[in-house]
Amino acid sequence: MDSAIAVPQLDQFVLTVRNLASDSQELAEYLAKQSETLHKYVSNLDSVLEALDIHENSITVLTVLGVKATAQKPADIPGVQYHTAIATQINDFVTTVSAEELRILSDPLANVMKSMLTNLGEVEKPMFAIPIIRRAICKLQEKPYQLTQLHCLLCQACLMSNNLKPALSILDQEIYVLGTESPGVVFDPKFFLSYYYLGGVIYTAMKNYSRAITFFEIALTTLLPVMSQIMVESYKKYVLVSIIHLGTVPSLPKLSPPLIERVLKPVCQAYLDIIPAYQSGDPSELQRTITKYHDVYQRDKNKGLVKQVVKALHRKNILKLTNTFLNMSISDLAQRVNLPSTAEAEEHLIAMIEAGEIYGKINRKEGTIMFNDPPKKFDDPNILKKILDEITSKISFSSTVRMMDEDILVNPTFVKKISSEDDGLSIGQGSSKSYQT
Amino acid sequence: MIAEPYDFSIDVESLENDEIQEGGLTTEQYIKLFSAYLYNNELCAAKFLWRRVPDSLKSNPELQKVWSIGKALWTKHYTQAYELIDCKWSDVLEPIMVAIKSRIQQDTLKFISTHYENIQLDKFQTFMGVNKEQAERIVEREGWTLLNGYVIPVAINEPELTLSGSQEILDRLVTLSSFTSYVEN
Amino acid sequence: MSSLRYLNRSSRCPQAAGVIDPMQVDAPPEENDNNEEEVYEVDIDSFDLEAYANNYTGLARIYRLIYIADHCPKLRSDALCLAISHVVTTMNANLYQVLHQKLQQCQGHVLPDVTGGTPMDTGLPVFNASWVETTTQKAAMKLEKLDGDLKNYKSNSIKESIRRGHNEIGDHYVNCGDLIEATKSYSKARDYCTSSTHVISMCLNIIKVGIYLQNWSHVVNYIIKAESTPDFTENSDLQTTYSSTLKCMTGLAELASRKYKVAAHNFLRTNLDYWDSCDVMTPNDIAIYGGICALATFNRLELQNSVICNNSFKLFLELEPEIRDAIFKFYESKYEICLTILDKIKPTLLLDMYIGSHINQLYSNIRSKAMIQYFCPYDSADLRKMALCFNTPLPDLEDELMQLILDGHIKARIDSINKILYARHPNQRVETFEKAMSMAQQYSRYMHILVLKSQMIKHQTNAKVSERERHNHLGKTLNVDFVKLSG
Numbered sequence A: 001m002d003s004a005i006a007v008p009q010l011d012q013f014v015l016t017v018r019n020l021a022s023d024s025q026e027l028a029e030y031l032a033k034q035s036e037t038l039h040k041y042v043s044n045l046d047s048v049l050e051a052l053d054i055h056e057n058s059i060t061v062l063t064v065l066g067v068k069a070t071a072q073k074p075a076d077i078p079g080v081q082y083h084t085a086i087a088t089q090i091n092d093f094v095t096t097v098s099a100e101e102l103r104i105l106s107d108p109l110a111n112v113m114k115s116m117l118t119n120l121g122e123v124e125k126p127m128f129a130i131p132i133i134r135r136a137i138c139k140l141q142e143k144p145y146q147l148t149q150l151h152c153l154l155c156q157a158c159l160m161s162n163n164l165k166p167a168l169s170i171l172d173q174e175i176y177v178l179g180t181e182s183p184g185v186v187f188d189p190k191f192f193l194s195y196y197y198l199g200g201v202i203y204t205a206m207k208n209y210s211r212a213i214t215f216f217e218i219a220l221t222t223l224l225p226v227m228s229q230i231m232v233e234s235y236k237k238y239v240l241v242s243i244i245h246l247g248t249v250p251s252l253p254k255l256s257p258p259l260i261e262r263v264l265k266p267v268c269q270a271y272l273d274i275i276p277a278y279q280s281g282d283p284s285e286l287q288r289t290i291t292k293y294h295d296v297y298q299r300d301k302n303k304g305l306v307k308q309v310v311k312a313l314h315r316k317n318i319l320k321l322t323n324t325f326l327n328m329s330i331s332d333l334a335q336r337v338n339l340p341s342t343a344e345a346e347e348h349l350i351a352m353i354e355a356g357e358i359y360g361k362i363n364r365k366e367g368t369i370m371f372n373d374p375p376k377k378f379d380d381p382n383i384l385k386k387i388l389d390e391i392t393s394k395i396s397f398s399s400t401v402r403m404m405d406e407d408i409l410v411n412p413t414f415v416k417k418i419s420s421e422d423d424g425l426s427i428g429q430g431s432s433k434s435y436q437t
Numbered sequence B: 001m002i003a004e005p006y007d008f009s010i011d012v013e014s015l016e017n018d019e020i021q022e023g024g025l026t027t028e029q030y031i032k033l034f035s036a037y038l039y040n041n042e043l044c045a046a047k048f049l050w051r052r053v054p055d056s057l058k059s060n061p062e063l064q065k066v067w068s069i070g071k072a073l074w075t076k077h078y079t080q081a082y083e084l085i086d087c088k089w090s091d092v093l094e095p096i097m098v099a100i101k102s103r104i105q106q107d108t109l110k111f112i113s114t115h116y117e118n119i120q121l122d123k124f125q126t127f128m129g130v131n132k133e134q135a136e137r138i139v140e141r142e143g144w145t146l147l148n149g150y151v152i153p154v155a156i157n158e159p160e161l162t163l164s165g166s167q168e169i170l171d172r173l174v175t176l177s178s179f180t181s182y183v184e185n
Numbered sequence C: 001m002s003s004l005r006y007l008n009r010s011s012r013c014p015q016a017a018g019v020i021d022p023m024q025v026d027a028p029p030e031e032n033d034n035n036e037e038e039v040y041e042v043d044i045d046s047f048d049l050e051a052y053a054n055n056y057t058g059l060a061r062i063y064r065l066i067y068i069a070d071h072c073p074k075l076r077s078d079a080l081c082l083a084i085s086h087v088v089t090t091m092n093a094n095l096y097q098v099l100h101q102k103l104q105q106c107q108g109h110v111l112p113d114v115t116g117g118t119p120m121d122t123g124l125p126v127f128n129a130s131w132v133e134t135t136t137q138k139a140a141m142k143l144e145k146l147d148g149d150l151k152n153y154k155s156n157s158i159k160e161s162i163r164r165g166h167n168e169i170g171d172h173y174v175n176c177g178d179l180i181e182a183t184k185s186y187s188k189a190r191d192y193c194t195s196s197t198h199v200i201s202m203c204l205n206i207i208k209v210g211i212y213l214q215n216w217s218h219v220v221n222y223i224i225k226a227e228s229t230p231d232f233t234e235n236s237d238l239q240t241t242y243s244s245t246l247k248c249m250t251g252l253a254e255l256a257s258r259k260y261k262v263a264a265h266n267f268l269r270t271n272l273d274y275w276d277s278c279d280v281m282t283p284n285d286i287a288i289y290g291g292i293c294a295l296a297t298f299n300r301l302e303l304q305n306s307v308i309c310n311n312s313f314k315l316f317l318e319l320e321p322e323i324r325d326a327i328f329k330f331y332e333s334k335y336e337i338c339l340t341i342l343d344k345i346k347p348t349l350l351l352d353m354y355i356g357s358h359i360n361q362l363y364s365n366i367r368s369k370a371m372i373q374y375f376c377p378y379d380s381a382d383l384r385k386m387a388l389c390f391n392t393p394l395p396d397l398e399d400e401l402m403q404l405i406l407d408g409h410i411k412a413r414i415d416s417i418n419k420i421l422y423a424r425h426p427n428q429r430v431e432t433f434e435k436a437m438s439m440a441q442q443y444s445r446y447m448h449i450l451v452l453k454s455q456m457i458k459h460q461t462n463a464k465v466s467e468r469e470r471h472n473h474l475g476k477t478l479n480v481d482f483v484k485l486s487g
Helices: A008-020 A024-040 A042-051 A058-070 A079-096 A099-104 A106-122 A126-140 A151-160 A165-171 A189-205 A209-221 A229-246 A257-279 A283-292 A294-299 A303-324 A330-336 A342-354 A381-409 A412-436 B009-022 B027-039 B043-052 B061-074 B078-085 B093-115 B121-128 B132-142 B166-184 C003-012 C014-019 C049-054 C058-071 C073-087 C093-110 C129-156 C159-176 C179-192 C196-213 C216-227 C230-234 C236-256 C260-268 C283-297 C300-308 C311-319 C321-331 C335-350 C356-375 C383-390 C394-406 C428-466 C474-486
Strands: A325-329 A360-363 A368-371 B116-120 B145-147 B150-152 C380-382 C412-415 C420-423
Touching: A008 A024, A008 A042, A024 A042, A024 A058, A042 A058, A058 A079, A058 A106, A079 A106, A079 A126, A099 A106, A099 A126, A106 A126, A106 A151, A126 A151, A126 A165, A126 B009, A151 A165, A151 A189, A165 A189, A165 B009, A189 A209, A189 A229, A189 C428, A209 A229, A209 C428, A229 A257, A229 A303, A257 A283, A257 A303, A283 A294, A283 A303, A294 A303, A303 A325, A303 A330, A303 A342, A303 C394, A303 C412, A325 A330, A330 A342, A330 A368, A342 A360, A342 B093, A360 B093, A381 A412, A381 B166, A381 C428, B009 B027, B027 B043, B027 B061, B027 B093, B043 B061, B061 B078, B061 B093, B078 B093, B078 B121, B093 B116, B093 B121, B093 B132, B116 B121, B121 B132, B121 B150, B132 B145, C049 C058, C049 C073, C058 C073, C058 C093, C058 C159, C058 C196, C073 C093, C093 C129, C129 C159, C159 C179, C159 C196, C179 C196, C196 C216, C196 C230, C196 C236, C216 C230, C216 C236, C230 C236, C236 C260, C236 C283, C260 C283, C260 C300, C260 C356, C283 C300, C283 C311, C283 C321, C283 C356, C300 C321, C311 C321, C321 C335, C335 C356, C335 C383, C356 C383, C356 C394, C380 C383, C383 C394, C383 C420, C394 C412
Parallel strands: A325 C412, A360 B116
Antiparallel strands: A325 A368, A360 A368, B116 B150, B145 B150, C380 C420, C412 C420
8 A cells, every 4th residue: 555655755754654653742743844745745645544544543644634624625626526525534534533532632623623614614515514523522522511622613514504403402411521531632712612602693593592591601601700702792692682582681690790891891882782771661762772783783793683672672561561460452552562553462462472471361352461370380290390300400410510529629730739728727727826825 | 183194203303314414405305304394383493494405496386385384484474374385285295284284273273272262253264274164163173152253262271291100200209319318418 | 959059050150250259169079969960840839938038047048048049930039039138147248149140140031021121120139249349358357357366265275265266267157158168167176175065066067067068978977976976875965955956967968868768767856855956957847858758768657656656756747737647647548638738738848958859759659658558458459449549540540550560569460451450469389489490590500600610720720730830829719619519
């Protein structure tokens, strides 16, 4: 198989990496130096891949694949064909390489896959990436609650291909652990942030607002007090989705008012202003604010959500009425919430009843609606089952927490830190005791 | 419940998988997946499906029609949706459409029964997408009354969840109590 | 609210600047005055200005008249004339000028098309420049004399005389309207106080000036100072003599900062027998302030215990029979009569410089409370009857009730078709379940974020360690987070 390599430099390259396979440090240095050579002979790299054994030379194979994915496409091959071919090679790599190797390579793998996704997106075949990324995620994970570097790529691939359902099965799984336990691999916060932001976007698109809020909240608060653009964008969407879904913007656990004042106010004024406008319950007031910041919403691509905020205001006003009235005529209701016609009011009512937001009975003959308390009962087995489900999931969660706690307790850095602090403390105590005696 | 003439559950999953693996589907498969989404009332999924259908296939008249149904359902224009469903379909799609219609009718019927004190017959017809005779038949079948042009529905009761599955709950309660005692001690 | 600020404002307006010297009195910005002043105008048919003004003396009288002039167009020129006639008895040349200027504006406003009519014809006082001049001179001379006296006392170092000297200068400044200087002089007397009575009277002087300035934080500070004078807490004579006055002042300060309930409690503890007028308020005022504040904030029981059965306050209430009746009718659940009485006296109350700007708030409180109490014993109530009782059209009543229900004051729902208000009996079991569920959800959400945060920190630690970097706080943060987690 050696004879297949036509370029002597590549021949040399293959020989060297084979020899260096046992010394990862030196290999990494060598690979870094060879990047230029590899780029130069990019059209001949397939022969290199053939000459290398994935199990023995996983880093090299991945590097070569990365070069192929980033290098300029040869002019004579159609883009679709070329990039799907690379994607297939990457897929082969993922399926063949051992899980342990893959975990060590998770960072470069994420980079390679990112270029792959970009390329596939350019040739309008982003969907092709979904199964490959999904396979890689499964292989990287030891436990389903681990977040890998590829999670956010999957979200991106799904968004790019307008096919969100494949992401949902991954998103629905709560994440407790970042990355795997492989030594030397550090989990970059950017993977974490983009996963939760994109996940929030996907849930918003699928109208699962409560999950979306949770995702944006996590993206927004976890890294505080460090701020990043993605967190600001999360905040914007968080505000709008919260208004649409909850009618208010709940205070964030770690986001203190001064921080909002200092960091978010200059960049999110349009979103901070929409909150009081919405709370006022006055549609014209809200409309004024929206018109004022129209360009901002357009620029941030949040116009669709803002439109829904307007609809949500009517819903909020109707909800207010249901809390105070037992029944009322629909025309009266239309007038009270500033809707132009009873027909429109009835549409809103039906939509709200369907969504389970209110519970009522419409009387067409009299043109009235009767608001009832929802027949919520907490004594049927369904609820019991739901509660049990919750508890069971929390029990498993708590065992995860305990496990992580133990992990931290045996972490050498932590132990060192704690023991040195203890020393300091005991000296302090000792001295204070000596004063007392 | 009306007997379901068409079973979508396997379809959806295999079609979704096929699409991802193959990077696309045939027109027939797209139509099938789309109607399956409509049947399951997964309108968001349907919306995104339409977005990703290749432009070359979008001109297919049947696909167009299915999409229009989806649009009508999305905007809650039920009359329009019914009209579209009642069109002539190919032999493959005919049973699917019947299933979709009966699903929507079932849902609407239940909604009216619980959330309307009374409703004009003609309004009821539009909601259900049926003509007068059919509407009267439905009223009769459900045991509702028709008075002075108003339909007075009787609330359909959710089938009470009886103690079925209570064994499972009992088991889990035992697990829970053992966990609690473990935590406390 | 603050008449002094009106004065300042008028002195700042462009026409004034040319005619009159800038005011010497420069009120410090009021720290606790953060609520926007209500601008309103009162339309009143009969009001005996003369009698009203005669209840007060000195600056208090003039300020009250100015307040009326500012808020009641009908009485404006009368009030200003009366104020001018009082101001000439003092040495307050600035105020004299300001008042005249106001009067001029008001004349121009009231009689814009009286052509050829000289000011003499209107019978209004004419601006007397020579009076200003002589008064200013006289004031300066008097100050010089008082200063000389004080120096004399000081050289003799007779403490009591020095104290009096300072107080006299303070009084003189008040007479001239220079309140800042007055405060300074009064506080200088402090070092020469030889008894607790002196200390307290020093405080009272400053409090009084503080009230004129509407510098309420200052007022509160000196009230506390007076009340914590060593002998005040021990000597019951001293306490009986001064506590009523101090309570009144506290009430006034609390009223100004919109703490109506505290204000009411303070006013209610006043005793007519030991009450020193202090120029600022009359006993009638106390009845009004205390009564209205109590009505707006007390519940039924408090109303009975602290107002109706309060013998010392009864004496005050007797002075204002309308307020007394309103309170009693409210207590007897005759809300209609109560509200009618209150509506009747509303214009008069709006003209009061201390409670005027709070009246709308207080009245709406009283109204809401009446509604809440009205519905309290019922399971269902006819809205038509209720509307009759509260003298409101039905739709307005519905809106009012809606707000009360939304705010959680009334637990009920409205039957808008049959116009009946039904009490709502919440299902506590369901509520508790819901509360517990949402608590659990929120808690687990926070937990989740904490876990992720700890993970993040862990990875940062790893990064730091691999980079051979040490961060001092990392270990600590980890530790703290885990304490929280396991707690």
